[in-house]
Amino acid sequence: MFLAVLLTIAASAYGAANQASAADTVARSSASQIVADMGAGWNLGNQLEATTNGYPSETAWGQPTVTQALIDKVRAAGFKTIRIPVSYLGHIGPGPNHTIDPSWLNRIQQVVDYGYNRGLHVIINMHGDGYKTVNGSWLICDAPSQAGIKAKYQKTWQQIANRFKDYDQRLILESMNEEFDGQFGRPTQPCYSNINSYNQIFVDTVRKSGGHNSSRWLLVPGWNTNIDYTAGNYGFAVPSDQYRSPSIPAGERRIMISVHHYSPWDFAGEETGTITQWGRAATNPSRTSSWGQEAYLDSQLKKMYETFVTKGYPVVVGEYGAIDKSSFDSSNNRYRADFARAVAATAKKYGAAPVYWDNGATERYGFGLFDRRSLTVTQQGIIDAIMSGVGARVAGSALPSGA
Template identity: 55%
Template sequence: MRKFISRAAALLLAGVMTAAVAGCGKNSDSEAKDTAKKWTELDQTQITEAMGLGWNLGNQLEASSGGLPSETCWGNPEITKELIDSVKAQGFKTVRIPVSYLDMIGDGPDYKIDTDWLDRVQEVVDYVVNNDMFAIVNMHGDGYYTVDHSWLLCAEDDDKQTEIKDKYGKVWTQIADRFKDYDQHLIFESMNEEFNNDYGKPDEKAYDNINAYNQIFVDSVRATGSNNEKRWLLLPGWNTNIEYTAGDDYNFKIPTDNGCKADGKRIMISVHYYDPFNFTIDE
């Protein structure tokens, strides 16, 4: 997300997620099993109420320079537990944590995420969930045409898409496996504002690739097992745009969720609403 938009998104988080009509590292083994036992079932009404007002932790874990994510490279200090405590004290119940991976991902065929980077992501997630707040973790700048070394590019030719989709699935498998025993306070968001960098109407073929990425995301997360078989998953459409996602004349498709073991639906839809521009974005 562009830096200035990240701040606007904080105001919108609580209102832009709705349940969709779809079917459904650091911890020791003993700690992970204990965490997994604490799951509380929340249906779409209950989790929306529990998440309450949300705050976007922008310009930090998604910040990057020259293709390398760096928490402080856009001028913000390191994230601390005290910051999250302060956010909670203001009445927020949910923190969205945008994360870029970019050059923190190794070469294929394994596409291994840098361990220290994933450790830091987990540390920040723990600041949130251990504070009895909800955390939304996404893959953020990897799909931007304006970011150096981005790779999740929906308008690339078909011969590139096979590699992109393989990499995407393997990266999300690693993220999901790291967090699979976390309880219902953790939500995964597949990506952010993914589009072909053209602000006109969506390109049908590129939109097909976005739909494919969302399906790969759902399948990859569910396949890691444990609480990921019933975790709420958050999915955007074209550029996470409300009209191009919810409108009747476009191409957004809700993935199948055959790996979901929950008693009920576990897919949410993410939309960003930036109108009127002079109020929501223009500084």
């Protein structure tokens, strides 16, 4: 922080032309360093992407208003990165300007500041605007009106980028979330080409806004943030970065690749009590999925490493986790912790940053690690497992049994 202050003072002395150069110097960080600095991450899920009747509202899905105290609790637990999913939807005005409701943008900034001002890395994205199942969604890759969609997307990101251009590189902007045609299967064209276009518009728009955005780390997903469809030969294209700051050495990247990992789904997300165990410590084969175990996890993240990390593009596992099925199997939380530890440790092994999905729900089928009303930890065993996985174990914590 002291260095940043000195650089800011120096920039003022040398004039506006040198100010951007000083900002770039502050913002610079290597691919391996940014992943190490991000450490273990946590999602503020089901809040700023919660919606009702086509309008985002942070309490729409039953969660309380986000507070500084909640973010402080998450930070105290050992998390160094907070991902804040954000929907815009009806808060975007009509064209051609597509002005975002100032009160909504102000609230987004306030929640960002809860983490950013505490020294955390913060990720914000465009989360629900591309879901066909969401009322008011518009970022639809197989819709016929692509020219209008792309113009709206560009104008929206231009406003977001301008609002945050003075934040240093601890703020990471993510173009979108789980964008695809809504069918869980092989990617289709020209839908995937449109997703690539959205990512390119995002990168170009953010870079052109100046300030720290000219050298900021930017996060982009492939088809539905699916590892196979992003790393495989299905059409994903890493955006070009022609407008980035010239002060960044030619061999360095400022693009990150976003994927999610919820495999095997019958353990991690399927809302039944059938598959409740995971991993080599599982004791009941009838409660364990026939696929998606440790070797599969390793092969998936190794694929991302070989395709992107070795070329200088860091990977962010922006969501992972497993829902609570302990009402069906009292040992379930042990396996949820084993799964979280394995994802975090494998991500670290392959140069990726893991960000746990917390939707605020702490009962049956919930992902929650914290009660957002009482500000209490509800799954210390899973938190401990994540911290041990990334090698950032909190002092005094203990691993769950079966480690």
